[in-house]
Amino acid sequence: MSASTKTQTLAALQVRPVCHVIDGRLVGSERSADVIDPATGQPFGRCPQASPDQLDAAVAAARRAQPAWAARPLAERRNCLHRLADAILAHEPELAALITLEQGKPLKDAHAEVARAASQIRLLTELVIETEVVRDDARGRVELRYRPLGVVGAITPWNMPLVLSVPKIAHALYTGNVIVLKPSPYAPLATLRLGELAHDLFPPGVLNVLAGDHALGQHISEHPGIDKISFTGSIATGKRVMASAAGTLKRVTLELGGNDAAIVLDDVDPEAIAPKLFAGAFVNCGQVCMAIKRLYVHADIYEPLVDALGRIARATRVGNGFDPDVQLGPVQNLAQFKIVQDILDDTRRAGARFVAGGHALEGGQGYFIEPTIVADITEGTRLVDEEPFGPVLPVIRFTDVDDALSRANSTRFGLGGSVWSRNVERAAAIAARLEAGTAWVNHHVGADAQVPFGGAKQSGRGREYGKAGLREYMEEMAVFIPSSRL
Template sequence: MSRFDPADLRSEATLADRDHETMTVEAPFTGDEFATLPLGDERDVETAFDAAREAQGAWEARDPAERADILLEFHDLLFEESGPLLDLMVEESGKARRHGYEELLDAALCARHYAYRAEGYLADESRKSPMPGLVDVEVNYRAKGVVGVISPWNYPLTLAVSDAVAALLAGNTVVLKPAEQTTYTALAALRLLREAGLPRDVFHVVPGTGPDVGESLVANSDYLCFTGSGATGSIVAAQAGEHLIDCSLELGGKNPAVVFPDADLDKAVRGLIRGCFTNAGQLCIAVERLYVHEDVRAEFTEKFVAAAERLDARAGDDWGVEMGSLVSADQLEKVSSHVEDARDAGAEVLTGGEALPEVGPYFYAPTVLTDVTGEADLHDQETFGPVVSVYGFEDTDEVVARANDSEYGLNASVWSGDAERGREVARRIDCGTANVNEAYAPAFIAHDAPMGGMGDSGVGRRHGPDGFYRFTEPQTLATQERGEIDAPPGVPYKWYAAAMKRLLKAVRDVPGIR
């Protein structure tokens, strides 16, 4: 039996001891049944939250260094068990093994990053006193309570655990609803966390659909993390608002890349092939709009199309596969309809533009378009597939305006031989992360810096201090050490007010007061 056999992994899920409705989980490479998944409901969610809430106080009371040791052990187990874990991810999601490995690396690095920093983040902080010598002020950080996480299918490992890692290290317990298509990868991660020493009731996974599990999860959470589509994100945000809980949402993107004439075109082609076609384009920070300066547009496009046509796209679990499958028939239909609609609106397909049923039921060829007009759906809407449109531009102000002509603002990429010029342009693009001379990876793996979106791409940030402190409630603790903040006994308040006015004006610029 495999280390992560689905039938065995079901024991990790929080499901009451009763019959559950089930759904068939497909293997995207073949369309055949991979496993059956029991579907929970609001009763299972409430069971999970009751247990997580009961466990939360003791978990938060543990020394942060002890919590960190568990997450560091989880970091090690991810690498020790990478073979069978990648086997599961590839079969369940249809992604190329190399892209599964990138995901595993991100999950491990995120765990390590926060494990090394959580104790420092949680340390009490001394703050500036309004009356030095009289009043002492400090801030301490308390856990939110039970954090709900709703994760998507496209990155079933890292998006299931990265938010959870920070929440756990801050002293929270977690209840996760993963996407139905990729629940077993989340359960495998939970198994490793428990093997690393995480108490069972500190982290629960409840499998199920959005209506049956998601709504109840929002209603019971003290804080909510959601990663997914903008349409669903709006619903989740409204539900969170109804329950007066805070949330962070990472949503869609229609991400631009800008290639200047002084860029190393061969390097840009290699990087943007990764940026457009990693995980078959099913990546919220993938590039879908390519703006190339007219001076090099023809040369770049020729090289880029040739590189796209050389991609090894096939159903296989070996390291040589460069692009895997779309996840489902629905995703294939969306991608196909976007391309056909663009064709109908006058776009030219330079390569691809068709499904690859001979490779697998949900494969779609790496596709490059040009002459895409505003009438086409994929001009403005996120395609979330291996499809990119190439546009020309002539000056910087023009391309910045076009890059910003979107409701989204998640990620951007600028390519130039002058790195400082690249940074200057990147700063002008409205997005949460921007990369110079790479597509998305540098910002994605920069766990000490915030990651998130502007506009319709989301609310809040993961990674960095921002991604940790969202899971805490800061408490200000002020101690009156001497005197009183009031007129002394027997002194008229009018005199006290006049004296305070003169004193505060006199010490306005004294060091230690500012």
């Protein structure tokens, strides 16, 4: 089934090239670029590259469409988004195959991504932002009302193409905004196909999807016709987005990188929790902003847990995502592949112990790196201090919990973190001291569409999901109403 799905998808790309969606129309561009299959390192399709004029046209169409879209009753906007969720599920096999081709993850994980994208729409649209009463007394009534900002520019990364694009669409459209969305040039096709499926589900101009390089992203951030930027990606790029948006004082939401710490206390069973920790670190080949990137383990259970993790890593099958037996795919692009290799080289020079992995897979095709467990390492190395964003996990020894917390918090990152213990109350108290936007107990990775998510420190600005996330797409307005008439 996997092989035939891949063949059918490749054939469809030859017959029907993907297009931008601008003002409700499917359009191409004079320029196009290769899209690389990370499992082979070779191009498998072409992607149109939007020009500045096409961006201007999309923004103009969005501005024309926004007032009428905002005037629609909330229930109508919700129904339109539910139809989008239905379309996503109806085309799940095609969208999943595109994700595996361009992103590399196993096909079953791509199917899960598509299903989750659809469910996020339904969960978000169960929430309602209502007028809040701040005061109602003899002095009068004061209300907080929320209205849409206007045109949202959204820029998404390559690690989870649909699951990070669809919520931005849902946040924006549900709250009465319209959107111009740009996917990563490394993995644009599934998002462009989503735009094609949705182009006639909304009025023209409400949903625009344009592909392009990083220069197009800068144009979106700077564009005077865009009122808000929602960006997910690296800290370095997030800073550039924020600087570009400053010229027009756009509202900005940034969900940026993480170097999440997991702290494992001395009362756990190493064999029991090793699979959960491995999954939290190596999900999507370690290419998840909220994955475990640093594992702090109490000295009393350090060696048994390191050994258990090493055995899991060595038994994990890495390969082409269309192989049904594969558990981890490749690193998504050549640039990131080289970064991970450089970090591995630095780790060897530091004298750390490689318990499992540590090398690119032999064979020369694709961007595959063995699942790697590194022990006897500490702060001051790139692997611990930076975010490798690949299948590599450092395991760090500690003896004092306060010391482990201090080390976990001594970083510019602050996306997520977790604490693992049989004593849930103790673990929760420790987790609450993590300097992060999200903390888990006996679990790691996972965002709930009805719970705000975002980063502390340099891991982000603002929130997405939940009512707080929806409000990020709206302007808060205080309305003072007197208690007596003139």
